Amino acid sequence: MTADRSPVLRRVVAGLVAAAVLVPLLLLWQTSRAPGRFSVTEAGAFERGSGPRVTSLEGHAGHDGGSAPAATSVDALVAPPGPPDVTITLTARAERVQLAPGTATDAYTVNGSTPGPTLRAAQGDLVEVTFVNESVPGGATLHWHGIDVPNAADGVAGVTQDAVPVGGSHTYRFVAADAGTYWYHSHQVSHEQVRKGLLGAVVVSPARDASPAGGSEVARLLEGAVDVPALVHRYGAVRTVQGAAGDLPVVVPPGTAARVRVINSDNGVLPVWVSGASFRLLAVDGTDVHGPPEVRDQAVVVPAGGRADLLVVAPADGSAARVELGGASAVVVGPDGATTSSPTRRPTATLDLLAYGTPAPLGLDPDAADRTFDYVIGRAPGFLDGKPGMHWTVNGHTYPDVPMFEVAQGDVVRMRIDNRSGGPHPMHLHGHHVVVLSRDGVPASGSPWWTDSLEVADGEVYDVAFLADNPGIWMDHCHNLPHATEGLVAHLMYAGVTTPYLLGHETGNIPE
Structure with a gap:
């Protein structure tokens, strides 16, 4: 009798073992699937960081049971009214371009070339750009990389606007507040559209009555x-x-x-x-x-x-x-x-930018920061939108369950970027420039190093600070764009700001 039962018992035990392995995997697979339609404000956990209690963050709806501050949609965060100083229409097309004699490629062009025309303005100009998507499949947008535009003009599909479909158009308005070198590029399926050339330079010259800086x-x-x-x-x-x-x-x-x-x-x-x-x-x-x-x-x-x-x-x-x-x-x-x-x-x-140039006032006091956050970049096995593998993590979480760093307008914010992922990452915060305070504990000693695209090598730790003076919902992501599409993305959100736009494959808004 015992011998007859043993094969049955072994099959039962094997089935239980298989279930014990497969059921958790199936649950992980299912819970990792990104919804077909979701708001970025509902995707991950809100992080309020450490620091003094900030009154304008207290009572934020859904977090401590109080009443929410008056909500402001990203659509309301716009440039001032008035006639623009610079106007231009930029038309995106899918076409074949010649890079060199005998070398052609399928690309996305702007006004017939890639890169598109260099947009020039003077500091203080009100700029108005009409973007037309003539033939770029899947929709497109324009993001003004490094320009601290109002949030409505940031050009992130599913966060600040819907992707512009073929035959559609969208108007961007912003004040070119800071002289410098910038660029524009699509932030819809950006890992593909930027690679294929939907981009161009932006040059903002000093105000017409300004004297050159630098000594x-x-x-x-x-x-x-x-x-x-x-x-x-x-x-x-x-x-x-x-x-x-x-x-x-x-x-x-x-x-x-x-x-x-x-x-x-x-x-x-x-x-x-x-x-x-x-x-x-x-x-x-x-x-x-x-x-x-x-x-x-x-x-x-x-x-x-x-x-x-x-x-x-x-x-x-x-x-x-x-x-x-x-x-x-x-x-x-x-x-x-x-x-x-x-x-x-x-x-x-x-050249080490930590020590290049001479010191100057920062215009903020990082030692009296209102908010302090950690942005820890890692990598872990698991599922990302149902796909198994090794995936980037932010503070231990994979996309879309990534942090939403919450601040109030006027906050001085410190952030520690700690890269434990095994690879380098160029980190880009939209809508703001950060000043580097230290690298691996070594304090900055040269000119203030203000940046919006910071290369963080594996094992490096940067302390940075910025003033929260541009309300909105802003991406804070790796600008190695395939890394962004693989989930290395977080967001910065000002208390009380909302968005009517949705992300997900059902919406057609896929910013990475």
């Missing part, structure tokens, strides 16, 4: 300097500068300066260095460096999404200097037909 020597060098946008983008294996493969020549007389505005639109870091001359790093991510000294034999690391403005003077001997863009191409500065040295290898030394 008398820099001001003197900037007089008569040639202004050169240099948007770097890779189409497959072809790296381009301003849409063309190879070097970009900039013709200037000996002794004349060029302001080279390097924009890294790709997903990895872009090392930049100068052959044949010294240079100064004038600005990072649209913010001037205070007291920038001359640099030789060092590379500047430009993160994905980041910008670096280099001041380069054409050599007095009539030769040309090369602003090397990763070693694959260069901006060549000098007289027409000038000889230039061959491309050089990346210098062994890298």
